[in-house]
Amino acid sequence: xxxxxxxxxxxxxxxxxxxxxxxxxxxxxxxxxxxxxxxxxxxxxxxxxxxxxxxxxxxxxxxxxxxxxxxxx
Numbered sequence: 001x002x003x004x005x006x007x008x009x010x011x012x013x014x015x016x017x018x019x020x021x022x023x024x025x026x027x028x029x030x031x032x033x034x035x036x037x038x039x040x041x042x043x044x045x046x047x048x049x050x051x052x053x054x055x056x057x058x059x060x061x062x063x064x065x066x067x068x069x070x071x072x073x
Contacts, residue, residue, distance in 0.1 A: 008042040009035075010050075010061075025053040 010030075012018045015037050021027060030050045033041035042050060054061050 006044040008044045008047045010040045010042050012038040012040075014038060021054070021059070024057045024059070025050065 012021065018027070018037060018040075027040070030042045030046050031040045032043050035041065051061055051063065
């Protein structure tokens with residue numbers, strides 16, 4: 001099994017939401033990889049700044065932190 005530490009994943013509802021968020025905060029600075037147009041890997045060292053920029057524009061992201069015990073059967 002491969003596990004990743006310090007990974008930040010941004011999931012968006014659709015491409016329109018991505019375009020809007022990109023126009024508001026400039027996503028290109030934060031994205032390090034794209035799984036799909038609506039699933040983006042964000043540089044974890046920049047996550048706080050991204051959240052601050054989103055909140056400054058009136059966007060409140062839902063941030064969840066994963067813990068190993070969350071996936072126990």
